Amino acid sequence: MRNTSDISISVVVSCTAQTAALLPWTLKAVMAQTSPSHDIIVVENSAVPELPSMPAREARRLRLLHLPGAARPALRNAGLAAAQGVLVAFCDSGDLWKPSYLAIMREMWRVEPRLLLAYGDAVPLQGDTWGTERGFANAPTGFWDGQRSLGPLLSVFDQPPMPRLLEFQPFLPSGLVAQRGFLERVGGWDTACTLLPGHDFATALRLARHALFGIMQRAMVGVRPEADGPAHAQAVNMGEARILERALARDETLWSQAQVIRAAIVRRRQAALAIAFARGDLAAVQEIAALLPQQERSSPTLLKLGLAALPAPLRRAGSAALFGLGASRTSLRWPGN
Known part of the structure; x- marks a missing residue:
């Protein structure tokens, strides 16, 4: 088993006009991780001319990239191309992580270095309040069956889980951590379906054709849905x-x-x-x-x-x-x- 300190993680924050005002809170959550990231790449589509001020020691890890007019999948791909870490974690502006999120993700790779990717559970955010309704809890009976345990509330699908996604799609972008090389090989985030509602399903399907596919059954991610109802x-x-x-x-x-x-x-x-x-x-x-x-x-x-x-x-x-x-x-x- 490798030491978690050897597992470098780049964080990619995609930022659009809808949630640009919430970017400082997202960056605060990313920088408050108990197991810090190697670097943080903010990719924006003309919503953020400059980053909020912060201490110099934090600013050294941070880069701002501009991709005018791009949708989130393209912003994430630009961040992936600039990332330096062995792993890449994604967080949309407006979404939040709890402080131990990256530490737990690193622990998954320490226990099972062959992991290609992992998704963490999430709850909805209402203002500053974290909800209690876990996204993974809505999965139909049997959806999570057949996993191998990696520890308390941590597990892995040893076979590609794509057939399960035909029944239900619980995976959200801000809960994804993946091997950078793997994600580059499969083509990154799907940009062909950007105009379709639910377009991130296309990327989830792409990734779910592969294993080992990790699952963090802890709701360490807070997401702010851009639409509802x-x-x-x-x-x-x-x-x-x-x-x-x-x-x-x-x-x-x-x-x-x-x-x-x-x-x-x-x-x-x-x-x-x-x-x-x-x-x-x-x-x-x-x-x-x-x-x-x-x-x-x-x-x-x-x-x-x-x-x-x-x-x-x-x-x-x-x-x-x-x-x-x-x-x-x-x-x-x-x-x-």
Whole structure:
């Protein structure tokens, strides 16, 4: 087993206009780590002309890179290219780490040096308050089965966990630490799906095709979702379905899993349709239903589709009568969908 002090970690902080005002708090959390990083790279898209003032000993570890107009995946890739550490940890501006986060990640690599990457659990932030709803706790039964323990609340998938992500996506960017060389070899963060809601799912799928894949079942990460609510959940379900569709069309290594991937696409679109119906967005109900294979249109789906096709007065009356049905079957989970 190697000494944790030999495991250098670069931290990449991606910063956009939406959360630029919160960058000082993110940097404070990064610099307060009990096991300090080798360097800290802030990559911004014209939201931050200069970094906040800080002590000289801290400033020496810090670099600011500018990538005007870029979205977060491209910002993270620019930071990855500039990183010097053996490992690279990512944290979006506005998100926070608890002080022992990097120390625990280093411990995972000390125990299992063959790890390619690890994700840590997260809770939502409300202002300065850390929430209690753990993202990993929302995973369906069996999602975490089959792992090998590395210590208390630390474990590893010895086989690629990609099939599990077809059911549920719990992994958030600010909880990722990865071997720099591995991440560079697989192409870093996926930038082709940047415009799709839930676009980080594309990178999670890319990484989940590999093992050893570490899991920190401790909520050491606080995240500040940039959007929330039923409309966002509907959009993310549709975005993730499109990401899966695109991956299947472009990557022949996935063709052996085509049946289960297509089923996952259908499930996400069915979930989006249920949310759209509960929201009263009947135009979206029609649009989403048109994307479902005929054989996958269940009786509730056909009922909702028939209602959406009615003239407006009848549609409003029917929607009011059936809203309870639609709403009761709409499940919103954090951070997945």
